[in-house]
Amino acid sequence: MMSPALFISLVTGWMVLAFTALLATGGSQALRGLLAVLLMGLCAVGCQPAHTMVQALMLASPALALCVRVFMPETVAREAGGMAGLGPFLLAGNATLALSCGRCDLLVMFIGLGLGVHLALGRQGDWTALRVGLGGLVMAQGGLFVLQAGWGARQEQAGAVLLAGGLLLACGVLSGKERPAGAPEGQMALLATTAVLAQAAITWPALHAALTFLGGVCLLWSLLPRFRAPSGGVDWSGCAVLAAGLPSATASLPLAACLLALACGGRAGRGAGAPGLLWPPFLPGVALALLLLAEMEATPGVALLAGACLWPVFTGAAPAGTEPDPAARARAGLALALGCMVLALALRGGMVLA
Template sequence: MMAPPLYASLLGGWLVLAQTALLVTGGTLALRGLLAVVLLVLCGVGSAHFPDMARIMTGCGPALALCVWVFGPSRAGENASRGGDMLPFFLSGIAALAMALGRCDLLVALLGCGLVARLGLAIGPRGLDRDGWQVLRMGLGGLLVAQGGLFVLQADWGHMQDQAGAILLVGGLLLACGVPGRPGMVAPGWNMEALAVLPVVAQAARIWPVLLPALTFMGCVCLSWAVLSRRGRSFLGDYWAGWAVLAAGLPGGGMGGLPLAASLLAMACVTPSDGRLPWAMLWPPALPGMAIVLVLVGEMGNMPPVALLAGASLWPVMAACPGAGPGRPSWARAALLLAIGCVVLACAGYDQMGGGSW
């Protein structure tokens, strides 16, 4: 069992080591792979003291996202720029730190550091393009809104004011992560920011239960946005961001952990560059299918109308999935999604046999 201060110190040391090594060497594939595997081992060991497998899988989410990004087919043969290499490592590091610290008030500061890093890495001889400046403005505006919502919640002015603060906090954090509405294919590793935000906000919901309906509402907003703005384009990051926000809004205890872990892992494995998934990946035991089933089962047990609205968002996704496209993942990616889905299915079966409710 690793104490939280030691775990946070090791993650901070990894973050400094990774940035230094990438700056000095330029970041070969072997070095990036080694650093990503080291982070995955650190997250696995540091999360070992969690009481259930769902929280362990959630804790490994940023490291898994980094491993998928490094070893993905689009990255294996590239000689990427130093800035393009450093940003996902930086974002995954602060994501792991935010989850290790578990402090919602520190989350805004950590995301602010990521915003400053993006600004420093993106400004080159030609400066930022139009989409880059739009992302930067969205991030800054989201952080300001989230800080205002956090102030209202901490002030404890009353129930109505707490509801308004919860909407501001959740909406601002999602806006800072670019969910929904990030333009185009910018900022690789954006999902690592969401991997940092959602588990910490779900943990903060134990202190402020008013965050749960705010997360459910914002999850439906994200799914509706993905359906309306991505019609005909299946399984981009916006879909999985919506499912993960819905899962984070489930009540705590045994019900909330496993759907959130499954959705975050699906979002980590299915990167924004994947335009399509094979039809079989939509059904259990593949990870995307397991994430959908777990979230729908969880929502049906507590809020059936929300579950029906969320399930309706699957129609344009499934309508566009049959047939291969240029973004269809390789057999290795499909095998990874199938293997992790089997692990999630085994965890769900174990919880049921043990008498727990998931």
């Protein structure tokens, strides 16, 4: 048995270890892989006794994203030189810590730390990231204060809109400019944010409506032609936000599936671009089916809208993915294994809707 305090201190120790090891040795491929697998094992061991299986899957998603990032060959070449390879490790540790703490104020602090890491290690003088990140965090903190003050129903709605919108803005979901594909900071922050927001929505029910609305906006936003032109995949951020806005009884399994799909495929969805990946039991297909089913029970109108939004993506994705490279194949295998796991969970625990 492992208490949350022990788990948090272990993850902090892992971050310090990764930082010093990568700085000392320059970050060879074997060491990076070893560190990523170590975090994965830490998550697998640490969260099993305390939480249910679904929460364990959610908690492991940043480590999974880190593993995908480390082992896929196309990112290695880009990050070979200098300090840039350090960033994903620190961000993954941050996201795991934020998930295990599960509090909104600490989440704001951890996203701010991630932003600082990006500005210090990544491109220096990135004013766009500063504008979007810090502005969003300031808005989220203000909304959080309004929610905590408990002024009344209407003020709670305003606070929920500020909190959700600010956090999503800080994750770079609704920003106007598309980031380079597979940028780690937005993906990791989104993985932590949606899970913590879904938890906070139990306390403040006004968050449900705000999250559902923002998820619909994200889906519509990803339909703009300039955003889906290169990849042709599904943008999973909208689906994850939509899943976080579900009522808390049905939210956990679709949210976990969406987060796993987000961790496997990335924001641009290049791994999910192949048409075969969208069918069950591949993970993206499972996530979509679960999400649409649960949404159909909660609010049928939103489910119909989401399904209609996804249709152009499907038709556009058909001719893509003619020649799968090894990275896409490995990602497909991972998605298949995870999809089978999520299906088994859904079958064992009764259905989502039961």
